[in-house]
Amino acid sequence: MDASRTHNPDRPAAMVIVGAGHVGGRAAQHLREQGWAGEIVLIGAEPVLPYERPPLSKAVLKGEMTPGQCALRAAADYDRDRITHIVATVQAVDTAARSVTLADGRVIAYAALLLATGGVARKLDIPGATLPGVCELRTQADAIALAPSLQAGAHLLLIGGGFIGLEVAASARSRGCEVTVIEGAPRLLGRAVPASIGAQVLALHRSQGVDVRLGSGPSAFVQRADGRLDVSLQDGSTRVADTVVVGIGITPATELARAAGLAVERGIVVNAQLATSAAGVYAAGDVAEFPSAFSGQLIRQETWHNAETQARTAAVNMLGGHEAYTVTPWFWSDQYDWQLQVSGEPALAASSVVRTLGEGSEAGELHFYLDADGRLVGASGCGPTRVVAKELKLARTLVERGARPTAAQLADPGVKLKALLSTAA
Ligand SMILES: Cc1cc2nc3c(=O)[nH]c(=O)nc-3n(C[C@H](O)[C@H](O)[C@H](O)COP(=O)(O)OP(=O)(O)OC[C@H]3O[C@@H](n4cnc5c(N)ncnc54)[C@H](O)[C@@H]3O)c2cc1C
Structure with a gap:
C-alpha cells in the first residue's frame, strides 16, 4: 500500500474516498468490481481497515467476537484489488481543483470523490x-x-x-x-x-x-x-x-462538505444518484441526506443496510452511471434473545395495524403502516428472535414490494404473511 502519494498533474486522477468506514470500504470494492482500472484511494482517520460496527455493542462486548473479526474484508482483498488505504484525516476538499488535502499537507487529485465520513458520538x-x-x-x-x-x-x-x-x-x-x-x-x-x-x-x-x-x-x-x-x-x-x-446519538461529520461549499442540511444533501451539489462529488451512508424513494423528502439513515447499499450506488455513479437509490430502509437490533426490526418509513403512515405473534413470555408484536392509498409503507416489530425472525423478514418483503393488504388481513395472525405477497402491484 502506497501511503506517500502527492498530487502529480501528469498522473491520471484517482477515485478518492474520504472515510474508511463501512461505506468507504464497500465503495472501494464496488469501484473495482464495476471495472475501474485506475487508482482507488481510501482515506480514513481510524488506524485500521474498514470494519462493521454492529458487533461492537453486541458480540464484541459479550466476548463472543474479537474486534479484528469485525473487519469488512480481509487485508489481502485490498492488496488484490489495488486499493490504497491511507490513514489520515482529510482537512479540505477543493471542488474547483478536484483535490483533497490531508492533515499532513499532501494533496490528492480526484476523478470522482465520495464523502463517507459517517458521524461522531454526541x-x-x-x-x-x-x-x-x-x-x-x-x-x-x-x-x-x-x-x-x-x-x-x-x-x-x-x-x-x-x-x-x-x-x-x-x-x-x-x-x-x-x-x-x-x-x-x-x-x-x-x-x-x-x-x-x-x-x-x-x-x-x-x-x-x-x-x-x-x-x-x-x-x-x-x-x-x-x-x-x-x-x-x-x-x-x-x-x-x-x-x-x-x-x-451521533452528529453527522459534515464539516468538510460545509467548508467546501456543498449543500448541507441535517447531513450532506445528495440527489437520488447520491451526487452532492458539487460536480463529481458524492456522499453516502450516515452522513448523507438523500431523497426517500417513498416520499421524495430528504431523509438520513444511520444503518448497516443503508451503508451497504448506498456504497454500491455511489460507486456505480462515480464511474458515470445514473442509478437512482431506491432501496427500502431497514434496520435491526439484537438485545438478549430478542430481535427488533424496522423497515420502510413508518413516519409516512396514515394508519397502522398490530399483529400479535406467540403468547405470554413468547409474545411478539408486528406493526404495519399503511399510507392513505392503502399501500404498506413500513413495518416494525420485536419479540423473541425464534418467534419473530421469519415474520419480520416477510413483513419487510411486503413493504419492499409495496403490498396493499387490508387492515383485517394484517391484524389476523391466522392469515399467512406470505399469502399477502399477492397483494403487491
Ligand atoms: C456500536 C454500534 C452498533 C450498531 N449496530 C447497528 C445495528 O444493529 N443495525 C444497524 O442497522 N446499524 C447499526 N449501527 C450503525 C452502522 O454501523 C452505521 O450506520 C454504519 O457504520 C455507517 O457507515 P458509514 O461508512 O456511513 O460511517 P462510519 O462507519 O462511521 O465511517 C466513517 C469513517 O469516516 C472517518 N472519517 C470521518 N471524517 C474523516 C476525515 N475528515 N478524514 C478521514 N476520515 C474521516 C471516520 O473516522 C470513520 O472511520 C451500529 C453502529 C454502532 C456504532
Missing part, C-alpha cells in the same frame, strides 16, 4: 463529562477501551435509552454487570418505534434486571477517591457507577 456538556470512566461507543477503539470494564459485579450506567445504550445494557447484563439506564424521554427508543414496542423493550430490560430510569438525565459526574464515579441526576438523586457509557 457528547454531554455537563461537569465531569470528560472524566476517565465516562465512555462512548462508536469506534473499534471505543469497544476495546470499554470491554474490560464489563466485569461481573461492576456497575455500568448508560446515558440514553436508544439502540446503542440498550444493546450495551444487554451485553453488560450477559457479563454479570449491574446495569442502570437513564433516559430523558418518558419512553425508550424515542420515535424510532411505536410506543407499545418501546414499552415491550422496557419490560424486557426490567425483566433482565436492568434498572431503567425514564424522564431524567445526568447533571454532573464527579470522580470519587476510590476511582468510581458519582453521577448526579436532574431529578436530584445520585448513583455510583464504575463506568458510564454515553449513547445519545
Whole structure:
C-alpha cells in the first residue's frame, strides 16, 4: 500500500474516498468490481481497515467476537484489488481543483470523490463529562477501551435509552454487570418505534434486571477517591457507577462538505444518484441526506443496510452511471434473545395495524403502516428472535414490494404473511 502519494498533474486522477468506514470500504470494492482500472484511494482517520460496527455493542462486548473479526474484508482483498488505504484525516476538499488535502499537507487529485465520513458520538456538556470512566461507543477503539470494564459485579450506567445504550445494557447484563439506564424521554427508543414496542423493550430490560430510569438525565459526574464515579441526576438523586457509557446519538461529520461549499442540511444533501451539489462529488451512508424513494423528502439513515447499499450506488455513479437509490430502509437490533426490526418509513403512515405473534413470555408484536392509498409503507416489530425472525423478514418483503393488504388481513395472525405477497402491484 502506497501511503506517500502527492498530487502529480501528469498522473491520471484517482477515485478518492474520504472515510474508511463501512461505506468507504464497500465503495472501494464496488469501484473495482464495476471495472475501474485506475487508482482507488481510501482515506480514513481510524488506524485500521474498514470494519462493521454492529458487533461492537453486541458480540464484541459479550466476548463472543474479537474486534479484528469485525473487519469488512480481509487485508489481502485490498492488496488484490489495488486499493490504497491511507490513514489520515482529510482537512479540505477543493471542488474547483478536484483535490483533497490531508492533515499532513499532501494533496490528492480526484476523478470522482465520495464523502463517507459517517458521524461522531454526541457528547454531554455537563461537569465531569470528560472524566476517565465516562465512555462512548462508536469506534473499534471505543469497544476495546470499554470491554474490560464489563466485569461481573461492576456497575455500568448508560446515558440514553436508544439502540446503542440498550444493546450495551444487554451485553453488560450477559457479563454479570449491574446495569442502570437513564433516559430523558418518558419512553425508550424515542420515535424510532411505536410506543407499545418501546414499552415491550422496557419490560424486557426490567425483566433482565436492568434498572431503567425514564424522564431524567445526568447533571454532573464527579470522580470519587476510590476511582468510581458519582453521577448526579436532574431529578436530584445520585448513583455510583464504575463506568458510564454515553449513547445519545451521533452528529453527522459534515464539516468538510460545509467548508467546501456543498449543500448541507441535517447531513450532506445528495440527489437520488447520491451526487452532492458539487460536480463529481458524492456522499453516502450516515452522513448523507438523500431523497426517500417513498416520499421524495430528504431523509438520513444511520444503518448497516443503508451503508451497504448506498456504497454500491455511489460507486456505480462515480464511474458515470445514473442509478437512482431506491432501496427500502431497514434496520435491526439484537438485545438478549430478542430481535427488533424496522423497515420502510413508518413516519409516512396514515394508519397502522398490530399483529400479535406467540403468547405470554413468547409474545411478539408486528406493526404495519399503511399510507392513505392503502399501500404498506413500513413495518416494525420485536419479540423473541425464534418467534419473530421469519415474520419480520416477510413483513419487510411486503413493504419492499409495496403490498396493499387490508387492515383485517394484517391484524389476523391466522392469515399467512406470505399469502399477502399477492397483494403487491
Ligand atoms: C456500536 C454500534 C452498533 C450498531 N449496530 C447497528 C445495528 O444493529 N443495525 C444497524 O442497522 N446499524 C447499526 N449501527 C450503525 C452502522 O454501523 C452505521 O450506520 C454504519 O457504520 C455507517 O457507515 P458509514 O461508512 O456511513 O460511517 P462510519 O462507519 O462511521 O465511517 C466513517 C469513517 O469516516 C472517518 N472519517 C470521518 N471524517 C474523516 C476525515 N475528515 N478524514 C478521514 N476520515 C474521516 C471516520 O473516522 C470513520 O472511520 C451500529 C453502529 C454502532 C456504532
